[in-house]
Amino acid sequence: MHIAILDDYQDAIRSLNCFSLLNKHQVSVFHDTLPNPQAIAAALKGCNAVVLIRERTRFDRAVIELLPDTIKLISLTGAPSGQIDLEAAQSRGITVCQGKGSGPSTTELTWALILAATRHIAVEDRRMREGRWQTTLGRVLKGRTLGILGYGRLGQDVARIGHAFGMRIIAFGRASSRERALQDGFEFASNHRELFAQSDVLSIHLKLNASTRHLITREDLAAMKPDALLVNTARAGVIAPGALIEALKAGRPGSAALDVFDIEPLPADDPILSLPNVLCAPHLGYTSRDAYETLFGDAFKNILAFAAGEPANVTTMSRD
Numbered sequence: 001m002h003i004a005i006l007d008d009y010q011d012a013i014r015s016l017n018c019f020s021l022l023n024k025h026q027v028s029v030f031h032d033t034l035p036n037p038q039a040i041a042a043a044l045k046g047c048n049a050v051v052l053i054r055e056r057t058r059f060d061r062a063v064i065e066l067l068p069d070t071i072k073l074i075s076l077t078g079a080p081s082g083q084i085d086l087e088a089a090q091s092r093g094i095t096v097c098q099g100k101g102s103g104p105s106t107t108e109l110t111w112a113l114i115l116a117a118t119r120h121i122a123v124e125d126r127r128m129r130e131g132r133w134q135t136t137l138g139r140v141l142k143g144r145t146l147g148i149l150g151y152g153r154l155g156q157d158v159a160r161i162g163h164a165f166g167m168r169i170i171a172f173g174r175a176s177s178r179e180r181a182l183q184d185g186f187e188f189a190s191n192h193r194e195l196f197a198q199s200d201v202l203s204i205h206l207k208l209n210a211s212t213r214h215l216i217t218r219e220d221l222a223a224m225k226p227d228a229l230l231v232n233t234a235r236a237g238v239i240a241p242g243a244l245i246e247a248l249k250a251g252r253p254g255s256a257a258l259d260v261f262d263i264e265p266l267p268a269d270d271p272i273l274s275l276p277n278v279l280c281a282p283h284l285g286y287t288s289r290d291a292y293e294t295l296f297g298d299a300f301k302n303i304l305a306f307a308a309g310e311p312a313n314v315t316t317m318s319r320d
Helices: 017-022 037-043 086-091 105-118 121-129 153-164 175-183 192-198 218-222 243-250 289-307
Strands: 002-005 026-029 049-052 073-076 095-097 145-149 168-172 201-204 229-232 255-258 278-280
Touching (some): 073 289, 095 289, 105 121, 105 201, 145 192, 153 168, 192 218, 218 243
Parallel strands (some): 002 026, 002 049, 049 073, 073 095, 145 168, 145 201, 201 229, 255 278
């Protein structure tokens, strides 16, 4: 098979141990995002399978309808998360296979952001290089309230670490998560506005779908404390357009730590980068070597199964 791997920004895929799974196949790796559906279709001419790295390139209907007829398989790194129009793929006779999650990588990145933001690590590093010394005062987490919006696997893991820091944990999410939070010994907010109002640190762990898109409003953010920190390692689309910038300029919440953005890669002139109370990371949650070995290992094994005539982990239901 001729396999295309798109959007390998770091030129990392060929260095993975799991890349050897494709030794018997022809592989083309693209490092820069292709600009439009026509460019994607042209680049994939003669290819039989495509590996998508999360949402870096979205395969919506406009892209899928232009794909060459040779494309028979799209292998995802992880589960569908709105990056592909499954109905359009099915109508073209393209099989879509999914993998599992990326393990603890996003959980650890969430805590890296929380700690870096509360102790102003990036600011102090920059100022030391300018010849300055101890210009800010951070604060400890013990005794403060950690809010978890979305109490699934990631939310639970982040909550447990917060508990180890001695934080009060309050969660909110689907009705099914209430029992889990209470069993874990944590509080469960009566509504998500209460969660926003009480949290000193609010960490978002929602999947992006029709029910969560733009769920967080300007009013929710305005209810936060002026010294609260909002952390988003989930998806930017769960916040209403423009609401976060407006809220940060108004001082509620007092700061944010973000790993996800509406446009990725984020343009250098995006207004979020001009705000002094924002810590930004370029969607690093799943981009660890360990996570890549898991994500791409699954994607490559799905390709081998398909090539052997035994497709595995096929998905046909839209998750968006």
